Amino acid sequence: MEIKVMHQIMEWNEDVSDQVKATLAEHRICLINVMGSPGAGKTSLIVKLIAALRDEYRIGVIEGDIAGQIDAETIDKLGIPVVQLDTDGACHIEAESVRHMLPLFDLEQLDVLIVENIGNLVCPAEFNIGEAFRVALLSVPEGDDKVHKYPLMFATSDAVVMHKYDMLPYFDFDDKRVENDAKGVNPQVKVFRASSRTGEGMEELLGYLRARIDAVRTAQAETKEENP
Numbered sequence: 273m274e275i276k277v278m279h280q281i282m283e284w285n286e287d288v289s290d291q292v293k294a295t296l297a298e299h300r301i302c303l304i305n306v307m308g309s310p311g312a313g314k315t316s317l318i319v320k321l322i323a324a325l326r327d328e329y330r331i332g333v334i335e336g337d338i339a340g341q342i343d344a345e346t347i348d349k350l351g352i353p354v355v356q357l358d359t360d361g362a363c364h365i366e367a368e369s370v371r372h373m374l375p376l377f378d379l380e381q382l383d384v385l386i387v388e389n390i391g392n393l394v395c396p397a398e399f400n401i402g403e404a405f406r407v408a409l410l411s412v413p414e415g416d417d418k419v420h421k422y423p424l425m426f427a428t429s430d431a432v433v434m435h436k437y438d439m440l441p442y443f444d445f446d447d448k449r450v451e452n453d454a455k456g457v458n459p460q461v462k463v464f465r466a467s468s469r470t471g472e473g474m475e476e477l478l479g480y481l482r483a484r485i486d487a488v489r490t491a492q493a494e495t496k497e498e499n500p
């Protein structure tokens with residue numbers, strides 16, 4: 273019985289995530305779902321991405337947190353439109369929340385919407401939020417066994433970033449193992465090694481993101497032309 277109820281909620285989330293996708297497509301906005309553990313460096317990476325990409329794309333951010341608005345304040349200081357989602361204890365963001373938040377942005381003024389999901393390697397992976405693609409962070413201090421232990425997060429992500437790569441000398445972290453485990457659960461996944469602190473690996477990641485964003489927005493424009 274419980275399983276049936278859960279299934280219905282998931283299906284409902286899928287319907288709503290399709291609605292979110294349609295709204296984003298109408299405005300040619302690429303939504304990127306950024307996920308990872310608490311402290312993996314999601315906000316730090318988003319700040320770096322904004323700095324590198326803001327001249328090319330009009331960027332907005334949704335900050336998901338269980339409590340508080342520290343990360344939203346960080347983004348706001350950059351002069352980037354941001355909305356804080358306080359999940360009031362929930363461990364993930366659902367499409368319904370994103371649907372409610374979209375009208376809080378001037379959608380005509382956005383090309384890219386980055387969502388920082390709740391710090392968690394489990395629940396966020398289960399919920400589509402209308403994203404065009406997913407980026408999962410795994411920071412070096414967390415350990416190289418995390419893909420093995422939390423496979424869904426990495427199986428459902430388009431890109432995996434081994435983050436805080438500058439910390440590699442200080443931890444027994446086998447980056448090849450992470451890459452192999454990630455490709456084992458998700459053969460299509462792109463794997464990056466990057467540090468928001470030193471900037472290493474960032475150009476490669478940025479190249480990937482630019483290509484993905486452009487491909488998504490081109491496809492949205494073509495669909496719009498076909499179905500005006």
Ligand SMILES: Nc1nc2c(ncn2[C@@H]2O[C@H](COP(=O)(O)OP(=O)(O)OP(=O)(O)O)[C@@H](O)[C@H]2O)c(=O)[nH]1
Nearest residue numbers: 309310311312313314315316391436437467468469
């Ligand atoms: N050494 C190193 N530290 C980093 C890097 N990126 C972030 N940090 C540090 O890691 C800590 C957590 O970074 P955040 O960006 O707040 O992490 P987060 O994933 O947004 O955390 P939550 O929002 O709480 O889940 C901070 O002290 C950062 O300075 C990095 O590339 N290298």
Ligand SMILES: [Mg+2]
Nearest residue numbers: 314315343388
């Ligand atoms: Mg954060």
